[in-house]
Amino acid sequence: MRSKAAAITAVTALVLGTSAACGSGDSSSGAGDGTIHVLVYGDAANKVEKQLVDTFNKTSKVKAVLDTIPGADYQQKLQTVINTPRAPDVFFNWGGGSIQPFVKAGLLLPLDDFIAKDPGLKDNFLPSVFNSAVVDGKPYGVPMRGTQPVLLFHNKQVLADAGLTPPKTWDDLVAATRTLKARGVTPIALGGGDQWPTLMWLEYLYDRIAGPGLFQRALGGDREAWASEDSRRALTTLKQLVDAGAFGSNYDSVKFTDGGSPALVAKGKAAFELMGSWYYSTQQDANPDFAKSGLGYTGFPALNGGKGDPADVVGNTNNFYSVLKRTKHPEAAAAFLELMYSDEFVKAQLAIGNLPTTTSTVNFLDLSASPGYSKDQYELVKAAPSFQLSWDQAYPPSAMTPMHTAVQQFFDGRLDTDGFIKAMQALPTS
Secondary structure (H helix, E strand, O other), X not given: OOOHHHHHHHHHHHHOHHHHHHOOOOOOOOOOOOEEEEEEEEOOOHHHHHHHHHHHHHHOOOEEEEXXXXXXXXXXXXXXXXXXXXXXXXXXEOOXXXXXXXXXXXXXXXXXXXHHHOOHHHHOEOHHXXXXXXXXXXXXXXXXXXXXXXXXXXXHHHHHHOOXXXXXXXXXXXXXXXXXXXXXXXXXXXXXHHOHHXXXXXXXXXXXXXXXXXXXXXXXXXXXXXXXXXXXHHHHHHHHHHHOOOOOOOHHHOOOOOXXXXXXXXXXXXXEEEEEOOHHHHHXXXXXXXXXXXXXXXXXXXXXXXXXXXXXXXXXXXXXXXXXXXOOOHHHHHHHHHHHHOHHHHHHHHHOOOEOOEOOHHHHHHHOOOHHHHHHHHHHHHHOOOEEEOHHHHOOHHHHHHHHHHHHHHHHOOOOHHHHHHHHHOOOOO
């Protein structure tokens, strides 16, 4: 096993490898070398980030350098470098709990001064989304990419061959599972090897059964919320689906981040996959013909007798760019952030299936890669009584690993209901 120091060196080289070419021994945020480093989650959406960096660099004396970390490693490696001399100037995050510890540690730059000089950094975004990156009354992030509700995607042909239509209720989904299994098709693809895709099933079932209040109480420190009757019902309902073989038997060896689970759906080996709205751009990048004509989607099914509104959504309100306090080029960082409400940004995001949350987005929906998909998302988010932030982003980063572990072990049968409840009660909330 490599030493901790060696591991950190390797991570630093990966995250900010391009900075070595600048000939600077200091950090990108601490160096006066005329560059700002922008760190993002590495995936198919990076084509837009590259485009915006190129646009910025055409007119800015201070040049932006885009650095990416593969999605599965992003959170861990960000935490490794963010308080080191190799920290970026601007970095991708999920707002909410994902940046709260960095704010408390005094690492982030409040954006009040930026907004005072350019009110559009706030006013040009939907308030409910912008406020997701407000911590202790101060703004620490500007929305980028797009809103990301979690949808139930499906292979149209697989459902048609089985004589099925997209499920409107939980009972419909359970019945479809039986039909698909009988035909030798895995009903639901799941990238369990990444752990976080599994969490989405819990997020929706808790909302449909208990409503959004239960999770909000738990996040606020009410640990008994996890032991409530509604919590136990959600766990029992999900475990019945798992035990019925809805996800197959090898989901823990499949990942979303390496394209494994999306390929199962695209190739007709699985019928459904529950995933964030970025799924469209993922399929568009890897399986463009399927994305164009074979990919269908619906909201999460309603659940009879549940307290949650069937129009509620879960997911990520948006991703955000935050700025490190130590940056030597705050003016350049502010100018870069201004591109996040430009027409170019909105059009480029729509072209890959993302739905930006600028106030002008509605004017460009017809330019989307799939106008119907973008309009449906827009209406879904607009009409949602509750948009619950993903649990692992609402909680602080220190809760992520134990949360993911508990979810995986519950799915695998290594934790029973009481064991899962105890694990969730033990999560840090601040």
